[in-house]
Amino acid sequence: MRPVLSYVAAALPVDIALEEQFTTKAQQRHAAKFGMWCWLITELLLFGGLLLVATVLRVLHPASVSAAATHLKFWIGASNTVVLICSSLTMSGAINASRLGLQTLMVRCMLATGGLGSVFLLLKAYEYYRDYQEHMVPFLDWRPYALPHDHASRLFINDYFAATGLHGVHLITGIAILLVLTRQASRAGYLSLHQNRIEIFGLYWHFIDLVWIIVFPTLYLVNRG
Amino acid sequence: MSLSESLLHRDPAPGRGTIGRPPDYLHDEHTLRSWFFSIDHKRIGILYLLSITFFFVLGSIAAGLIRLSLVVPNGAIFSNDTYNKLFTIHGVVMVWFFLIPSIPTTFGNFLLPIMIGARDVAFPRLNRLSWYIFVCGALFTLFTIVVGGVDTGWTFYAPFSTTFSNTWVIPALLGVIVVGFSSILTGLNFVVTLHTMRAPGMTWFRLPIFCWTMYATSLIFLLATPVITIALLLLVLERAFGIGIFDPALGGDPVLFEHLFWFYSHPAVYIMVLPGMGVISEIVPAFAQKKLFGYRFVAYASLGLASLTFFVWGHHMFVNGQSEVASLSFSLLSFAVAVPSAVKVYNWTATIYKGSIKLDTPMLYAMGYIGLFVLGGLTGLFLATLAIDEHVHDTYFVVAHFHYIMVGGTALAFLGGLHYWWPKFTGRMYPEGWGRVSAFFIFIGFNTTFFPQFLLGYLGMPRRYHTYPPEFQLLNILSSAGSLILALGYIFPMIYLVWSLRYGKRAPANPWHARGLEWMTTSPPPKHNFETPPTVDFEPYDYRDRESRV
Ligand code: HEM
Ligand SMILES: [Cu+2]
Numbered sequence: 001m002r003p004v005l006s007y008v009a010a011a012l013p014v015d016i017a018l019e020e021q022f023t024t025k026a027q028q029r030h031a032a033k034f035g036m037w038c039w040l041i042t043e044l045l046l047f048g049g050l051l052l053v054a055t056v057l058r059v060l061h062p063a064s065v066s067a068a069a070t071h072l073k074f075w076i077g078a079s080n081t082v083v084l085i086c087s088s089l090t091m092s093g094a095i096n097a098s099r100l101g102l103q104t105l106m107v108r109c110m111l112a113t114g115g116l117g118s119v120f121l122l123l124k125a126y127e128y129y130r131d132y133q134e135h136m137v138p139f140l141d142w143r144p145y146a147l148p149h150d151h152a153s154r155l156f157i158n159d160y161f162a163a164t165g166l167h168g169v170h171l172i173t174g175i176a177i178l179l180v181l182t183r184q185a186s187r188a189g190y191l192s193l194h195q196n197r198i199e200i201f202g203l204y205w206h207f208i209d210l211v212w213i214i215v216f217p218t219l220y221l222v223n224r225g
Numbered sequence: 226m227s228l229s230e231s232l233l234h235r236d237p238a239p240g241r242g243t244i245g246r247p248p249d250y251l252h253d254e255h256t257l258r259s260w261f262f263s264i265d266h267k268r269i270g271i272l273y274l275l276s277i278t279f280f281f282v283l284g285s286i287a288a289g290l291i292r293l294s295l296v297v298p299n300g301a302i303f304s305n306d307t308y309n310k311l312f313t314i315h316g317v318v319m320v321w322f323f324l325i326p327s328i329p330t331t332f333g334n335f336l337l338p339i340m341i342g343a344r345d346v347a348f349p350r351l352n353r354l355s356w357y358i359f360v361c362g363a364l365f366t367l368f369t370i371v372v373g374g375v376d377t378g379w380t381f382y383a384p385f386s387t388t389f390s391n392t393w394v395i396p397a398l399l400g401v402i403v404v405g406f407s408s409i410l411t412g413l414n415f416v417v418t419l420h421t422m423r424a425p426g427m428t429w430f431r432l433p434i435f436c437w438t439m440y441a442t443s444l445i446f447l448l449a450t451p452v453i454t455i456a457l458l459l460l461v462l463e464r465a466f467g468i469g470i471f472d473p474a475l476g477g478d479p480v481l482f483e484h485l486f487w488f489y490s491h492p493a494v495y496i497m498v499l500p501g502m503g504v505i506s507e508i509v510p511a512f513a514q515k516k517l518f519g520y521r522f523v524a525y526a527s528l529g530l531a532s533l534t535f536f537v538w539g540h541h542m543f544v545n546g547q548s549e550v551a552s553l554s555f556s557l558l559s560f561a562v563a564v565p566s567a568v569k570v571y572n573w574t575a576t577i578y579k580g581s582i583k584l585d586t587p588m589l590y591a592m593g594y595i596g597l598f599v600l601g602g603l604t605g606l607f608l609a610t611l612a613i614d615e616h617v618h619d620t621y622f623v624v625a626h627f628h629y630i631m632v633g634g635t636a637l638a639f640l641g642g643l644h645y646w647w648p649k650f651t652g653r654m655y656p657e658g659w660g661r662v663s664a665f666f667i668f669i670g671f672n673t674t675f676f677p678q679f680l681l682g683y684l685g686m687p688r689r690y691h692t693y694p695p696e697f698q699l700l701n702i703l704s705s706a707g708s709l710i711l712a713l714g715y716i717f718p719m720i721y722l723v724w725s726l727r728y729g730k731r732a733p734a735n736p737w738h739a740r741g742l743e744w745m746t747t748s749p750p751p752k753h754n755f756e757t758p759p760t761v762d763f764e765p766y767d768y769r770d771r772e773s774r775v
Contacts, residue, residue: 045452049455
């Protein structure tokens with residue numbers, strides 16, 4: 001790590017380029033942030049449907065859901081929660097660095113964020129692999145299911161795959177955007193033209209984190225009793 | 226001259242004379258490229274107008290065939306399967322690809338930025354993207370329905386759609402899901418535009434009511450569409466992998482699908498009807514030359530409808546074994562919805578009262594709208610009454626109810642708005658005589674088509690059936706005959722509006738002597754809507770000076 005001072009010395013001008021439909025930059029920043037919030041609310045409701053299904057199943061078939069939930073890999077899920085929270089931390093680091101015009105620090109924070117996101121995906125993939133090995137993939141015809149007589153437990157496991165899968169898709173999208181953004185953001189002069197894109201993306205990233213923080217207890221935690 | 230001064234003149238005048246004016250948005254560039262890659266909200270609005278007209282024509286053809294089939298009681302004209310596919314095409318195309326996008330994406334896109342004095346929506350590129358998403362998703366679904374034949378109806382109810390229907394349900398669902406994203410993006414754009422792009426002086430309570438209804442509609446787009454997206458996605462997974470969530474054989478619950486479906490689709494009926502209310506709230510003051518009565522009530526009623534609408538979905542499930550407490554609550558809440566709807570109707574009526582009324586084509590449509598909406602709304606109350614719904618649920622009574630609101634309401638408002646703003650969109654006047662004739666045809670044709678369906682439903686004819694007892698034939702023939710008249714009423718405008726593009730009289734900036742920023746710019750508007758960015762220092766529907774003169 002370089003000493004902090006050398007980053008500060010490298011501070012660059014921070015600004016955004018005004019698009020023609022806006023009158024002021026403050027207006028443009030406000031609109032961008034507001035738009036992202038609207039999108040996130042929509043996304044939250046999208047996951048809401050799957051979480052609702054999990055809750056309904058729990059009410060309809062409590063015993064089956066508990067039986068199925070004990071097969072979930074609690075510790076992998078918990079570790080992943082920590083990983084994502086750390087990635088949110090590095091993302092806030094990137095945002096703050098971008099505000100201060102510290103381009104190098106920002107780019108490094110963004111890379112760290114992408115790295116942590118990938119760790120999450122790897123752990124998740126391993127978890128799916130273990131599920132597969134333990135015959136906990138009821139939606140695959142060719143793979144006999146571990147709890148064949150407990151129909152309702154299938155539903156819960158299937159919902160688990162749908163919810164974590166959808167979250168995974170969001171994370172993959174997030175990492176892909178992050179990589180493209182990092183590439184653009186490491187060019188000279190980026191921060192004086194598009195600083196707020198880092199902030200907007202940061203909102204999205206925190207959201208992915210937040211969704212996991214809701215999904216994890218709903219699927220792994222409350223059904224363990 | 227400030228805008229408020231110009232209001233004192235007979236008409237708000239556009240900035241300068243014709244000479245030396247920058248080219249309007251239609252003549253700014255001519256290449257196809259400049260249309261398909263345009264990020265100008267006005268051009269995108271026109272693209273949407275063309276696309277939804279295409280879907281409307283398609284849906285209408287399917288409807289015509291359905292009516293043709295129902296002329297005879299024994300279902301001799303089409304096979305059962307063909308009939309099922311026909312009403313699915315009709316429902317899917319009309320609801321998902323015409324009614325839901327209709328007014329927001331066309332008039333909303335074109336007018337919303339102008340009405341608030343902005344140069345464009347907040348995210349013009351996103352706006353263009355949402356058109357592409359819409360067209361791709363809709364054409365894809367259309368292709369699968371026509372080639373594969375989908376027979377689930379527009380509601381895709383499980384378990385039929387998941388387990389029994391052996392048609393191309395998955396691709397059709399995927400297309401509808403994709404189109405949902407285009408709605409979400411449009412809604413997002415409008416909400417942000419209304420919050421951040423209003424011109425100086427354009428406070429919330431100076432917005433035209435049309436903007437308020439766009440706001441309410443956009444909120445529903447944002448909050449309800451994701452729920453249908455996930456519900457349809459679960460259907461896809463169910464069909465593809467048998468995940469069982471809606472499958473009773475595995476302990477899943479098909480009624481859960483209905484909950485998710487109606488949690489979106491009841492609000493969606495307000496996506497369809499609120500924008501129509503907005504259009505009527507513009508037309509009525511302009512043709513009564515009178516300030517809209519109770520502006521704030523109408524504005525709040527729009528938000529009231531947008532919130533109440535999320536709590537009544539259970540009225541579609543009264544006979545599906547939902548608990549009695551739930552049914553009673555949903556019934557009560559559905560009655561509550563009638564209040565803000567009635568507020569609007571009373572306000573329009575009070576606006577007309579003692580106005581100096583001109584019965585031009587848009588006003589004819591508006592009057593038709595009010596009458597038909599009242600009938601549709603009142604029969605909604607019948608349906609929300611538990612005991613009556615037991616009897617008429619899933620009969621033609623329901624079909625008539627929602628057609629009174631969606632065709633009698635939304636489609637009439639759409640045509641009214643199209644005539645009202647046609648001079649603004651195109652710079653040409655439509656032929657007034659033909660306009661009135663076709664409005665007349667539509668009103669007569671509509672009632673002849675759908676009123677008999679109330680009677681049929683009340684007598685017990687179920688919906689979505691291909692055959693019926695012979696004693697229902699008379700009413701069915703009446704209904705089919707009406708649909709011919711209705712069709713003429715739609716065909717006329719398609720011809721004379723296109724004709725007017727070339728031969729219509731050139732439109733002045735404000736042919737109706739109406740108020741509102743859209744009438745203060747040229748017809749058609751320049752690329753950035755106003756030659757000088759407006760500052761608003763006047764109240765909405767400011768028709769006072771006219772009244773004092775009359
Ligand atoms: C304002 C715009 C409205 C629209 C666009 C609309 C549209 C619809 C549609 C599309 C359906 C049938 C759905 C289907 O089964 O395929 C329906 C059914 C129903 N509507 Fe409306 N409606 C509106 C207003 C109302 C109001 C104000 C009420 C009650 C106060 C109401 C009560 C009902 C009920 C209870 C049903 C279910 C009937 C049944 O299936 O037995 N509607 N409506
Ligand atoms: Cu409803």
